[in-house]
Amino acid sequence: MQERLLDLNEQLRRVNGTTRREVFDAEEAALLQPLPDHPFESVEYKQLKVGRNYHVTSDYQHYSVPYELAGKILSVRITATTVSIFDGQAKICEHPRKLGRRGQYSSELSHAPKHHQQVQGLWSREWFLNRARNYGPATVQVITQILDRSKIEAQAFLACRNILSELGGKKSSLEEACQEMLNINGYPNYTSLKRVMATLAAAKAQPAAAAPAAQNVKNLKDVQNLSGVFVRDAAHYKGFGGSHAE
Structure with missing residues:
Protein backbone atom coordinates (compact mmCIF):
# COMPACT_ATOMS: atom_id res chain seq x y z
CA MET A 1 0.00 0.00 0.00
CA GLN A 2 2.80 2.38 0.92
CA GLU A 3 4.62 1.57 -2.32
CA ARG A 4 1.48 2.25 -4.36
CA LEU A 5 1.01 5.63 -2.60
CA LEU A 6 4.56 6.66 -3.41
CA ASP A 7 4.05 5.62 -7.00
CA LEU A 8 0.90 7.75 -7.36
CA ASN A 9 2.39 10.84 -5.74
CA GLU A 10 5.97 10.81 -6.99
CA GLN A 11 6.32 8.53 -10.03
CA LEU A 12 3.11 8.83 -12.02
CA ARG A 13 3.22 11.87 -14.31
CA ARG A 14 0.08 13.62 -15.40
CA VAL A 15 -0.72 15.08 -18.87
CA ASN A 16 1.29 18.25 -18.17
CA GLY A 17 4.34 16.19 -17.18
CA THR A 18 4.24 16.95 -13.40
CA THR A 19 3.73 14.67 -10.45
CA ARG A 20 1.49 15.33 -7.47
CA ARG A 21 4.55 15.78 -5.28
CA GLU A 22 6.03 18.41 -7.55
CA VAL A 23 2.78 20.42 -7.59
CA PHE A 24 2.50 20.24 -3.80
CA ASP A 25 6.08 21.44 -3.26
CA ALA A 26 5.67 24.27 -5.76
CA GLU A 27 2.20 25.58 -4.82
CA GLU A 28 1.00 24.35 -1.41
CA ALA A 29 3.88 23.52 0.93
CA ALA A 30 4.68 27.17 1.72
CA LEU A 31 1.07 27.83 2.76
CA LEU A 32 0.94 25.19 5.49
CA GLN A 33 0.63 26.33 9.14
CA PRO A 34 2.07 24.47 12.13
CA LEU A 35 -0.29 22.11 13.95
CA PRO A 36 -1.87 23.46 17.18
CA ASP A 37 -0.22 22.61 20.49
CA HIS A 38 -3.37 20.88 21.73
CA PRO A 39 -5.58 18.36 19.94
CA PHE A 40 -9.04 19.36 18.75
CA GLU A 41 -11.75 19.46 21.43
CA SER A 42 -15.48 19.72 20.99
CA VAL A 43 -16.93 22.89 22.54
CA ALA A 112 -15.59 35.43 47.72
CA PRO A 113 -16.61 38.70 49.43
CA LYS A 114 -14.84 39.52 52.69
CA HIS A 115 -18.09 39.98 54.55
CA HIS A 116 -21.07 38.15 53.09
CA GLN A 117 -23.53 39.81 55.42
CA GLN A 118 -22.64 43.23 54.04
CA VAL A 119 -23.29 42.32 50.42
CA GLN A 120 -26.84 42.99 49.30
CA GLY A 121 -28.57 40.09 47.54
CA LEU A 122 -26.08 37.35 48.42
CA TRP A 123 -26.57 34.31 50.58
CA SER A 124 -24.50 34.37 53.75
CA ARG A 125 -23.89 32.33 56.88
CA GLU A 126 -26.14 34.56 58.95
CA TRP A 127 -28.82 34.47 56.22
CA PHE A 128 -29.15 30.70 56.61
CA LEU A 129 -28.77 30.62 60.39
CA ASN A 130 -31.56 33.17 60.75
CA ARG A 131 -33.88 30.91 58.78
CA ALA A 132 -32.76 27.81 60.66
CA ARG A 133 -33.76 29.47 63.94
CA ASN A 134 -37.37 29.41 62.73
CA TYR A 135 -37.27 25.61 62.96
CA GLY A 136 -35.42 25.08 66.23
CA PRO A 137 -32.02 24.64 67.90
CA ALA A 138 -31.32 21.24 66.33
CA THR A 139 -31.79 22.70 62.83
CA VAL A 140 -29.44 25.57 63.69
CA GLN A 141 -26.80 23.10 64.86
CA VAL A 142 -27.09 20.98 61.71
CA ILE A 143 -26.87 24.00 59.38
CA THR A 144 -23.84 25.20 61.35
CA GLN A 145 -22.13 21.83 60.87
CA ILE A 146 -22.74 21.93 57.12
CA LEU A 147 -21.37 25.48 56.85
CA ASP A 148 -18.31 24.74 58.99
CA ARG A 149 -17.13 21.68 57.09
CA SER A 150 -16.74 23.48 53.74
CA LYS A 151 -13.43 25.03 52.72
CA ILE A 152 -15.38 28.01 51.42
CA GLU A 153 -18.75 28.66 53.05
CA ALA A 154 -20.38 29.36 49.70
CA GLN A 155 -19.88 25.72 48.77
CA ALA A 156 -22.44 24.81 51.44
CA PHE A 157 -25.03 27.44 50.61
CA LEU A 158 -26.88 25.40 47.99
CA ALA A 159 -27.15 22.41 50.34
CA CYS A 160 -28.47 24.65 53.13
CA ARG A 161 -31.00 26.21 50.77
CA ASN A 162 -32.27 22.80 49.65
CA ILE A 163 -32.60 21.54 53.23
CA LEU A 164 -34.50 24.58 54.49
CA SER A 165 -36.71 25.11 51.45
CA GLU A 166 -37.43 21.57 50.25
CA LEU A 167 -37.37 19.64 53.55
CA GLY A 168 -38.65 22.47 55.71
CA GLY A 169 -42.29 22.31 54.64
CA LYS A 170 -43.20 21.02 58.08
CA LYS A 171 -41.08 22.74 60.70
CA SER A 172 -41.59 20.10 63.36
CA SER A 173 -40.56 17.28 60.97
CA LEU A 174 -37.28 18.97 59.97
CA GLU A 175 -36.42 19.86 63.56
CA GLU A 176 -37.16 16.29 64.66
CA ALA A 177 -35.00 14.86 61.86
CA CYS A 178 -32.13 17.20 62.73
CA GLN A 179 -32.34 16.19 66.39
CA GLU A 180 -32.25 12.51 65.41
CA MET A 181 -29.21 13.18 63.20
CA LEU A 182 -27.45 14.80 66.15
CA ASN A 183 -28.42 11.92 68.46
CA ILE A 184 -26.79 9.34 66.20
CA ASN A 185 -23.82 11.63 65.43
CA GLY A 186 -24.57 11.27 61.71
CA TYR A 187 -23.25 13.16 58.69
CA PRO A 188 -25.98 15.68 57.88
CA ASN A 189 -26.76 16.50 54.29
CA TYR A 190 -29.88 16.76 52.16
CA THR A 191 -30.05 13.03 51.37
CA SER A 192 -29.42 11.75 54.90
CA LEU A 193 -31.95 14.17 56.44
CA LYS A 194 -34.57 13.24 53.86
CA ARG A 195 -34.02 9.56 54.69
CA VAL A 196 -34.35 10.21 58.45
CA MET A 197 -37.56 12.19 57.89
CA ALA A 198 -39.04 9.32 55.87
CA THR A 199 -38.10 6.82 58.59
CA LEU A 200 -39.67 8.92 61.33
CA ALA A 201 -42.83 9.46 59.29
CA ALA A 202 -43.15 5.72 58.62
CA ALA A 203 -42.77 4.96 62.32
CA LYS A 204 -45.56 7.39 63.18
CA ALA A 205 -47.83 5.87 60.55
CA GLN A 206 -47.64 2.35 62.03
CA PRO A 207 -50.86 1.31 63.87
CA ALA A 208 -50.72 1.14 67.65
CA ALA A 209 -50.31 -2.31 69.24
CA ALA A 210 -53.66 -4.00 69.91
CA ALA A 211 -54.76 -4.08 73.55
CA PRO A 212 -55.24 -7.61 74.99
CA ALA A 213 -58.86 -8.81 75.07
CA ALA A 214 -60.69 -8.75 78.37
CA GLN A 215 -60.71 -12.01 80.39
CA ASN A 216 -63.96 -13.91 79.63
CA VAL A 217 -63.52 -16.65 82.25
CA LYS A 218 -65.31 -15.82 85.43
CA ASN A 219 -63.47 -16.19 88.72
CA LEU A 220 -65.99 -18.00 90.97
CA LYS A 221 -63.78 -18.64 93.97
CA ASP A 222 -64.78 -15.52 95.85
CA VAL A 223 -68.50 -16.22 95.23
CA GLN A 224 -68.27 -19.93 96.21
CA ASN A 225 -66.67 -19.05 99.50
CA LEU A 226 -69.59 -16.87 100.58
CA SER A 227 -71.73 -18.34 103.35
CA GLY A 228 -75.03 -19.78 102.12
CA VAL A 229 -74.14 -19.46 98.44
CA PHE A 230 -73.71 -22.49 96.22
CA VAL A 231 -72.53 -22.01 92.61
CA ARG A 232 -72.01 -24.96 90.31
CA ASP A 233 -68.77 -24.86 88.34
CA ALA A 234 -68.35 -25.92 84.66
CA ALA A 235 -67.57 -29.54 85.56
CA HIS A 236 -71.09 -30.00 86.89
CA TYR A 237 -72.59 -29.63 83.39
CA LYS A 238 -70.28 -31.98 81.48
CA GLY A 239 -72.55 -34.95 81.88
CA PHE A 240 -75.67 -33.36 80.47
CA GLY A 241 -74.57 -33.45 76.83
CA GLY A 242 -75.94 -30.06 76.13
CA SER A 243 -79.54 -30.81 77.43
CA HIS A 244 -80.89 -30.03 80.87
CA ALA A 245 -83.68 -31.97 82.66
CA GLU A 246 -86.09 -30.15 84.86
Whole structure:
Protein backbone atom coordinates (compact mmCIF):
# COMPACT_ATOMS: atom_id res chain seq x y z
CA MET A 1 0.00 0.00 0.00
CA GLN A 2 2.80 2.38 0.92
CA GLU A 3 4.62 1.57 -2.32
CA ARG A 4 1.48 2.25 -4.36
CA LEU A 5 1.01 5.63 -2.60
CA LEU A 6 4.56 6.66 -3.41
CA ASP A 7 4.05 5.62 -7.00
CA LEU A 8 0.90 7.75 -7.36
CA ASN A 9 2.39 10.84 -5.74
CA GLU A 10 5.97 10.81 -6.99
CA GLN A 11 6.32 8.53 -10.03
CA LEU A 12 3.11 8.83 -12.02
CA ARG A 13 3.22 11.87 -14.31
CA ARG A 14 0.08 13.62 -15.40
CA VAL A 15 -0.72 15.08 -18.87
CA ASN A 16 1.29 18.25 -18.17
CA GLY A 17 4.34 16.19 -17.18
CA THR A 18 4.24 16.95 -13.40
CA THR A 19 3.73 14.67 -10.45
CA ARG A 20 1.49 15.33 -7.47
CA ARG A 21 4.55 15.78 -5.28
CA GLU A 22 6.03 18.41 -7.55
CA VAL A 23 2.78 20.42 -7.59
CA PHE A 24 2.50 20.24 -3.80
CA ASP A 25 6.08 21.44 -3.26
CA ALA A 26 5.67 24.27 -5.76
CA GLU A 27 2.20 25.58 -4.82
CA GLU A 28 1.00 24.35 -1.41
CA ALA A 29 3.88 23.52 0.93
CA ALA A 30 4.68 27.17 1.72
CA LEU A 31 1.07 27.83 2.76
CA LEU A 32 0.94 25.19 5.49
CA GLN A 33 0.63 26.33 9.14
CA PRO A 34 2.07 24.47 12.13
CA LEU A 35 -0.29 22.11 13.95
CA PRO A 36 -1.87 23.46 17.18
CA ASP A 37 -0.22 22.61 20.49
CA HIS A 38 -3.37 20.88 21.73
CA PRO A 39 -5.58 18.36 19.94
CA PHE A 40 -9.04 19.36 18.75
CA GLU A 41 -11.75 19.46 21.43
CA SER A 42 -15.48 19.72 20.99
CA VAL A 43 -16.93 22.89 22.54
CA GLU A 44 -20.32 23.61 24.08
CA TYR A 45 -21.61 27.09 24.92
CA LYS A 46 -24.23 27.86 27.56
CA GLN A 47 -25.85 30.97 28.96
CA LEU A 48 -25.94 30.52 32.75
CA LYS A 49 -27.18 32.74 35.55
CA VAL A 50 -24.87 33.30 38.51
CA GLY A 51 -26.48 32.10 41.74
CA ARG A 52 -26.62 33.95 45.02
CA ASN A 53 -23.65 31.84 46.11
CA TYR A 54 -21.69 33.43 43.19
CA HIS A 55 -21.35 30.10 41.37
CA VAL A 56 -22.69 28.99 38.01
CA THR A 57 -23.95 25.43 37.71
CA SER A 58 -23.35 23.22 34.68
CA ASP A 59 -24.00 19.48 34.53
CA TYR A 60 -24.66 19.51 38.30
CA GLN A 61 -21.18 20.93 39.04
CA HIS A 62 -20.53 24.42 40.44
CA TYR A 63 -17.92 27.00 39.38
CA SER A 64 -17.24 30.31 41.14
CA VAL A 65 -17.10 33.80 39.62
CA PRO A 66 -16.43 37.17 41.30
CA TYR A 67 -19.28 37.78 43.74
CA GLU A 68 -20.12 41.12 42.10
CA LEU A 69 -21.58 39.14 39.17
CA ALA A 70 -24.25 37.39 41.28
CA GLY A 71 -27.56 37.39 39.44
CA LYS A 72 -25.99 38.13 36.04
CA ILE A 73 -26.25 35.86 32.99
CA LEU A 74 -22.81 34.87 31.67
CA SER A 75 -21.55 32.94 28.67
CA VAL A 76 -19.86 29.65 29.58
CA ARG A 77 -17.56 27.76 27.23
CA ILE A 78 -17.27 24.07 28.11
CA THR A 79 -14.76 21.57 26.73
CA ALA A 80 -13.80 18.11 27.90
CA THR A 81 -11.21 19.59 30.28
CA THR A 82 -12.04 23.24 31.04
CA VAL A 83 -14.92 25.59 31.86
CA SER A 84 -14.29 29.16 30.73
CA ILE A 85 -16.66 31.92 31.84
CA PHE A 86 -17.16 35.17 29.90
CA ASP A 87 -18.94 38.44 30.59
CA GLY A 88 -19.60 39.61 27.05
CA GLN A 89 -16.29 39.18 25.22
CA ALA A 90 -14.13 39.36 28.36
CA LYS A 91 -13.01 36.12 29.96
CA ILE A 92 -13.75 36.32 33.69
CA CYS A 93 -12.17 33.09 34.86
CA GLU A 94 -11.46 29.50 33.92
CA HIS A 95 -11.83 26.30 35.94
CA PRO A 96 -10.80 22.70 35.38
CA ARG A 97 -13.98 20.84 34.45
CA LYS A 98 -15.40 18.72 37.26
CA LEU A 99 -16.41 15.19 36.31
CA GLY A 100 -17.87 12.22 38.17
CA ARG A 101 -19.76 12.76 41.42
CA ARG A 102 -22.46 15.41 41.19
CA GLY A 103 -22.40 18.53 43.31
CA GLN A 104 -18.65 19.22 43.27
CA TYR A 105 -17.35 22.78 43.63
CA SER A 106 -14.50 24.59 41.94
CA SER A 107 -14.10 27.79 43.94
CA GLU A 108 -11.46 30.52 44.04
CA LEU A 109 -10.92 32.36 47.30
CA SER A 110 -10.50 35.63 45.42
CA HIS A 111 -14.10 35.39 44.21
CA ALA A 112 -15.59 35.43 47.72
CA PRO A 113 -16.61 38.70 49.43
CA LYS A 114 -14.84 39.52 52.69
CA HIS A 115 -18.09 39.98 54.55
CA HIS A 116 -21.07 38.15 53.09
CA GLN A 117 -23.53 39.81 55.42
CA GLN A 118 -22.64 43.23 54.04
CA VAL A 119 -23.29 42.32 50.42
CA GLN A 120 -26.84 42.99 49.30
CA GLY A 121 -28.57 40.09 47.54
CA LEU A 122 -26.08 37.35 48.42
CA TRP A 123 -26.57 34.31 50.58
CA SER A 124 -24.50 34.37 53.75
CA ARG A 125 -23.89 32.33 56.88
CA GLU A 126 -26.14 34.56 58.95
CA TRP A 127 -28.82 34.47 56.22
CA PHE A 128 -29.15 30.70 56.61
CA LEU A 129 -28.77 30.62 60.39
CA ASN A 130 -31.56 33.17 60.75
CA ARG A 131 -33.88 30.91 58.78
CA ALA A 132 -32.76 27.81 60.66
CA ARG A 133 -33.76 29.47 63.94
CA ASN A 134 -37.37 29.41 62.73
CA TYR A 135 -37.27 25.61 62.96
CA GLY A 136 -35.42 25.08 66.23
CA PRO A 137 -32.02 24.64 67.90
CA ALA A 138 -31.32 21.24 66.33
CA THR A 139 -31.79 22.70 62.83
CA VAL A 140 -29.44 25.57 63.69
CA GLN A 141 -26.80 23.10 64.86
CA VAL A 142 -27.09 20.98 61.71
CA ILE A 143 -26.87 24.00 59.38
CA THR A 144 -23.84 25.20 61.35
CA GLN A 145 -22.13 21.83 60.87
CA ILE A 146 -22.74 21.93 57.12
CA LEU A 147 -21.37 25.48 56.85
CA ASP A 148 -18.31 24.74 58.99
CA ARG A 149 -17.13 21.68 57.09
CA SER A 150 -16.74 23.48 53.74
CA LYS A 151 -13.43 25.03 52.72
CA ILE A 152 -15.38 28.01 51.42
CA GLU A 153 -18.75 28.66 53.05
CA ALA A 154 -20.38 29.36 49.70
CA GLN A 155 -19.88 25.72 48.77
CA ALA A 156 -22.44 24.81 51.44
CA PHE A 157 -25.03 27.44 50.61
CA LEU A 158 -26.88 25.40 47.99
CA ALA A 159 -27.15 22.41 50.34
CA CYS A 160 -28.47 24.65 53.13
CA ARG A 161 -31.00 26.21 50.77
CA ASN A 162 -32.27 22.80 49.65
CA ILE A 163 -32.60 21.54 53.23
CA LEU A 164 -34.50 24.58 54.49
CA SER A 165 -36.71 25.11 51.45
CA GLU A 166 -37.43 21.57 50.25
CA LEU A 167 -37.37 19.64 53.55
CA GLY A 168 -38.65 22.47 55.71
CA GLY A 169 -42.29 22.31 54.64
CA LYS A 170 -43.20 21.02 58.08
CA LYS A 171 -41.08 22.74 60.70
CA SER A 172 -41.59 20.10 63.36
CA SER A 173 -40.56 17.28 60.97
CA LEU A 174 -37.28 18.97 59.97
CA GLU A 175 -36.42 19.86 63.56
CA GLU A 176 -37.16 16.29 64.66
CA ALA A 177 -35.00 14.86 61.86
CA CYS A 178 -32.13 17.20 62.73
CA GLN A 179 -32.34 16.19 66.39
CA GLU A 180 -32.25 12.51 65.41
CA MET A 181 -29.21 13.18 63.20
CA LEU A 182 -27.45 14.80 66.15
CA ASN A 183 -28.42 11.92 68.46
CA ILE A 184 -26.79 9.34 66.20
CA ASN A 185 -23.82 11.63 65.43
CA GLY A 186 -24.57 11.27 61.71
CA TYR A 187 -23.25 13.16 58.69
CA PRO A 188 -25.98 15.68 57.88
CA ASN A 189 -26.76 16.50 54.29
CA TYR A 190 -29.88 16.76 52.16
CA THR A 191 -30.05 13.03 51.37
CA SER A 192 -29.42 11.75 54.90
CA LEU A 193 -31.95 14.17 56.44
CA LYS A 194 -34.57 13.24 53.86
CA ARG A 195 -34.02 9.56 54.69
CA VAL A 196 -34.35 10.21 58.45
CA MET A 197 -37.56 12.19 57.89
CA ALA A 198 -39.04 9.32 55.87
CA THR A 199 -38.10 6.82 58.59
CA LEU A 200 -39.67 8.92 61.33
CA ALA A 201 -42.83 9.46 59.29
CA ALA A 202 -43.15 5.72 58.62
CA ALA A 203 -42.77 4.96 62.32
CA LYS A 204 -45.56 7.39 63.18
CA ALA A 205 -47.83 5.87 60.55
CA GLN A 206 -47.64 2.35 62.03
CA PRO A 207 -50.86 1.31 63.87
CA ALA A 208 -50.72 1.14 67.65
CA ALA A 209 -50.31 -2.31 69.24
CA ALA A 210 -53.66 -4.00 69.91
CA ALA A 211 -54.76 -4.08 73.55
CA PRO A 212 -55.24 -7.61 74.99
CA ALA A 213 -58.86 -8.81 75.07
CA ALA A 214 -60.69 -8.75 78.37
CA GLN A 215 -60.71 -12.01 80.39
CA ASN A 216 -63.96 -13.91 79.63
CA VAL A 217 -63.52 -16.65 82.25
CA LYS A 218 -65.31 -15.82 85.43
CA ASN A 219 -63.47 -16.19 88.72
CA LEU A 220 -65.99 -18.00 90.97
CA LYS A 221 -63.78 -18.64 93.97
CA ASP A 222 -64.78 -15.52 95.85
CA VAL A 223 -68.50 -16.22 95.23
CA GLN A 224 -68.27 -19.93 96.21
CA ASN A 225 -66.67 -19.05 99.50
CA LEU A 226 -69.59 -16.87 100.58
CA SER A 227 -71.73 -18.34 103.35
CA GLY A 228 -75.03 -19.78 102.12
CA VAL A 229 -74.14 -19.46 98.44
CA PHE A 230 -73.71 -22.49 96.22
CA VAL A 231 -72.53 -22.01 92.61
CA ARG A 232 -72.01 -24.96 90.31
CA ASP A 233 -68.77 -24.86 88.34
CA ALA A 234 -68.35 -25.92 84.66
CA ALA A 235 -67.57 -29.54 85.56
CA HIS A 236 -71.09 -30.00 86.89
CA TYR A 237 -72.59 -29.63 83.39
CA LYS A 238 -70.28 -31.98 81.48
CA GLY A 239 -72.55 -34.95 81.88
CA PHE A 240 -75.67 -33.36 80.47
CA GLY A 241 -74.57 -33.45 76.83
CA GLY A 242 -75.94 -30.06 76.13
CA SER A 243 -79.54 -30.81 77.43
CA HIS A 244 -80.89 -30.03 80.87
CA ALA A 245 -83.68 -31.97 82.66
CA GLU A 246 -86.09 -30.15 84.86
